[in-house]
Amino acid sequence: MMTFKEQIIAQYVQRIQDKIDAFQDMIVALTEDSKNDSKGSAGDKHETALSMMHIEQEKLNYKLKEYLSENQLFSNIDFNKKSSKVTTGSLVQANENYFLISIALPKIMVQGATVFGISPQSPLAQELMGQEVGHSFKINNVAYLVNEIV
Numbered sequence: 001m002m003t004f005k006e007q008i009i010a011q012y013v014q015r016i017q018d019k020i021d022a023f024q025d026m027i028v029a030l031t032e033d034s035k036n037d038s039k040g041s042a043g044d045k046h047e048t049a050l051s052m053m054h055i056e057q058e059k060l061n062y063k064l065k066e067y068l069s070e071n072q073l074f075s076n077i078d079f080n081k082k083s084s085k086v087t088t089g090s091l092v093q094a095n096e097n098y099f100l101i102s103i104a105l106p107k108i109m110v111q112g113a114t115v116f117g118i119s120p121q122s123p124l125a126q127e128l129m130g131q132e133v134g135h136s137f138k139i140n141n142v143a144y145l146v147n148e149i150v
Contacts, residue, residue: 001018004150005100009079009100013074015105023067074103083129084133084149086146087129091115094145096113098113102119132146133147
C-alpha cells in the first residue's frame with residue numbers, strides 16, 4: 001500500500017508524463033500533417049501552411065523540452081529523505097493544504113486533501129525552508145501554521 005506522500009508523487013509523475021506524451025503525440029501528428037500537405041497543395045498557400053506548421057512544431061518542441069526538463073528535476077529530488085525541518089522533497093501540511101516542495105506543479109486532490117507542488121524558489125517555499133512543525137507565518141495576509149512535515 002502506498003503512503004499518502006507516495007500517492008502524491010505518483011500522481012505528479014503521471015501528470016508530467018501525460019504532458020510529455022501529449023506533446024510528443026502533437027508533434028508526430030503535425031509532422032504527419034506536413035508530409036500529407038506537401039503531397040497536395042501548390043503555390044503560396046502551400047508555403048504559408050507549411051511555415052505555420054513549422055512554427056507550431058517549434059512551439060511544441062519548446063514545450064516538450066520544458067516538460068522533459070521538469071521531469072528530470074522532479075526525478076532527481078530525494079523524497080525519502082527524513083528531516084524535522086522543511087527541505088526540498090518535503091511534504092508540508094500548513095493549515096488545510098499540503099505543499100510538496102519540488103517544482104511548480106498544478107493543484108491536485110489526493111485522499112480528499114488539496115496538494116500543491118511548489119518550487120523551492122517560490123515565496124511560500126522560501127518561508128517554509130528550514131522551518132519545523134509549529135512555525136507560523138503570514139503571506140499575502142493569509143496566516144499559515146506548519147502542522148506536519150512528511
